[in-house]
Amino acid sequence: xxxxxxxxxxxxxxxxxxxxxxxxxxxxxxxxxxxxxxxxxxxxxxxxxxxxxxxxxxxxxxxxxxxxxxxxxxxxxxxxxxxxxxxxxxxxxxxxxxxxxxxxxxxxxxxxxxxxxxxxxxxx
Amino acid sequence: xxxxxxxxxxxxxxxxxxxxxxxxxxxxxxxxxxxxxxxxxxxxxxxxxxxxxxxxxxxxxxxxxxxxxxxxxxxxxxxxxxxxxxxxxxxxxxxxxxxxxxxxxxxxxxxxxxxxxxxxxxxxxxxxxxxxxxxxxxxxxxxxxxxxxxxxxxxxxxxxxxxxxxxxxxxxxxxxxxxxxxxxxxxxxxxxxxxxxxxxxxxxxxxxxxxxxxxxxxxxxxxxxxxxxxxxxxxxxxxxxxxxxxxxxxxxxxxxxxxxxxxxxxxxxxxxxxxxxxxxxxxxxxxxxxxxxxxxxxxxxxxxxxxxxxxxxxxxxxxxxxxxxxxxxxxxxxxxxxxxxxxxxxxxxxxxxxxxxxxxxxxxxxxxxxxx
Numbered sequence: 001x002x003x004x005x006x007x008x009x010x011x012x013x014x015x016x017x018x019x020x021x022x023x024x025x026x027x028x029x030x031x032x033x034x035x036x037x038x039x040x041x042x043x044x045x046x047x048x049x050x051x052x053x054x055x056x057x058x059x060x061x062x063x064x065x066x067x068x069x070x071x072x073x074x075x076x077x078x079x080x081x082x083x084x085x086x087x088x089x090x091x092x093x094x095x096x097x098x099x100x101x102x103x104x105x106x107x108x109x110x111x112x113x114x115x116x117x118x119x120x121x122x123x124x
Numbered sequence: 125x126x127x128x129x130x131x132x133x134x135x136x137x138x139x140x141x142x143x144x145x146x147x148x149x150x151x152x153x154x155x156x157x158x159x160x161x162x163x164x165x166x167x168x169x170x171x172x173x174x175x176x177x178x179x180x181x182x183x184x185x186x187x188x189x190x191x192x193x194x195x196x197x198x199x200x201x202x203x204x205x206x207x208x209x210x211x212x213x214x215x216x217x218x219x220x221x222x223x224x225x226x227x228x229x230x231x232x233x234x235x236x237x238x239x240x241x242x243x244x245x246x247x248x249x250x251x252x253x254x255x256x257x258x259x260x261x262x263x264x265x266x267x268x269x270x271x272x273x274x275x276x277x278x279x280x281x282x283x284x285x286x287x288x289x290x291x292x293x294x295x296x297x298x299x300x301x302x303x304x305x306x307x308x309x310x311x312x313x314x315x316x317x318x319x320x321x322x323x324x325x326x327x328x329x330x331x332x333x334x335x336x337x338x339x340x341x342x343x344x345x346x347x348x349x350x351x352x353x354x355x356x357x358x359x360x361x362x363x364x365x366x367x368x369x370x371x372x373x374x375x376x377x378x379x380x381x382x383x384x385x386x387x388x389x390x391x392x393x394x395x396x397x398x399x400x401x402x403x404x405x406x407x408x409x410x411x412x413x414x415x416x417x418x419x420x421x422x423x424x425x426x427x428x429x430x431x432x433x434x435x436x437x438x439x440x441x442x443x444x445x446x447x448x449x450x451x452x453x454x455x456x457x458x459x460x461x462x463x464x465x466x467x468x469x470x471x472x473x474x475x476x477x478x479x480x481x482x483x484x485x486x487x488x489x490x491x492x493x494x495x496x
Contacts, residue, residue: 109287
């Protein structure tokens with residue numbers, strides 16, 4: 001799967017990228033939305049994986065922009081965030097709502113199996 | 125030393141005012157006088173006035189009307205009306221509507237006037253102090269909540285990197301790991317996971333205590349929730365040679381509860397029971413108390429028991445029972461505090477009974493709402 005990863009923490013970003021590549025996915029990783037979205041316009045993607053708290057535009061703000069973009073609005077998005085606790089994550093299967101649409105949310109730290117199964121489940 | 129000007133007298137009879145002002149020479153507070161609305165309002169703007177006293181019949185304005193205006197602009201200022209007995213009916217209305225703190229009828233006794241003013245100042249100070257305390261508490265509470273949430277996020281970010289790095293190596297995604305390396309990494313992993321649970325629990329508990337955690341109350345079948353937990357935990361119990369049985373009262377019927385949170389509670393209680401039981405096993409029981417309208421859920425183990433003096437401490441934060449044979453996983457010491465909080469939010473109670481060397485039973489109740 002081709003995955004766009006946006007995470008401003010360089011270590012976490014590199015490690016998530018490593019996990020996904022080791023398990024056969026193709027990853028383009030960026031620390032903020034500007035470069036990430038520019039990449040998305042030029043390259044086909046199966047999934048966008050991004051943090052919620054980011055410098056510049058926040059995750060949900062980026063999603064609002066994506067929703068308005070006919071070229072990008074159909075790419076599935078999964079949020080990766082340190083803001084949800086483990087118990088909340090199990091309760092929030094439906095995820096975070098942005099402008100009436102629910103986006104699945106994976107809490108950090110995650111279990112590697114959780115990340116891989118989220119990619120498998122949501123990528124298209 | 126200049127006395128702090130705390131009292132304002134407003135009346136358009138200047139001579140009467142001067143007489144009154146003289147009364148206050150020995151009082152600890154200073155008094156200002158005004159004979160016009162403009163002057164009275166100017167004083168209120170410039171000085172820290174605590175009490176306003178005014179006559180009822182004035183050329184410019186009625187006393188009650190003036191005090192209404194004072195209330196609108198300076199709601200904290202305590203208002204006293206001086207009026208003839210014939211004005212009492214309208215003054216009574218003003219008092220009842222909260223426009224006026226005291227009504228003093230003319231002619232008054234000086235001692236009565238002074239003691240009323242003293243009381244009015246006390247009243248002002250008391251309310252001010254209560255408000256200040258309240259605001260301080262609110263601010264502290266907000267700061268603490270903000271702090272907990274920030275700290276939790278700040279701790280989680282570095283923890284996420286450490287955990288993913290360890291897991292990635294340990295699952296041999298980066299090449300072979302020898303036995304000794306794996307053993308060391310597993311120790312690191314165990315502690316990272318424990319730290320993660322601890323941060324999660326602290327955040328959950330803080331949210332619950334501040335009422336921020338949303339509960340999703342729906343009519344549910346408690347027996348079904350229990351069967352779900354048993355399904356999830358039976359392998360762990362079995363691997364330790366323990367039985368995990370249920371004795372469910374089929375008449376309990378539907379009760380309103382947050383299914384995810386109650387499953388969290390039962391999971392926690394059963395998990396604890398498994399951890400602290402070496403021989404025998406665990407029974408989960410439900411029963412209905414029709415008289416007092418609640419459902420009782422009990423988790424009964426055959427573990428080594430808890431000393432009676434330790435029972436009340438069980439539900440305190442960060443209280444953990446010292447036990448060599450407790451688990452290798454490491455609890456956070458917050459699980460039972462969280463359970464208790466969840467049950468309290470449901471209007472139920474949580475408690476434990478124990479006999480040393482026989483076992484421990486944890487009970488909680490869920491109230492049955494009157495059917496409409």
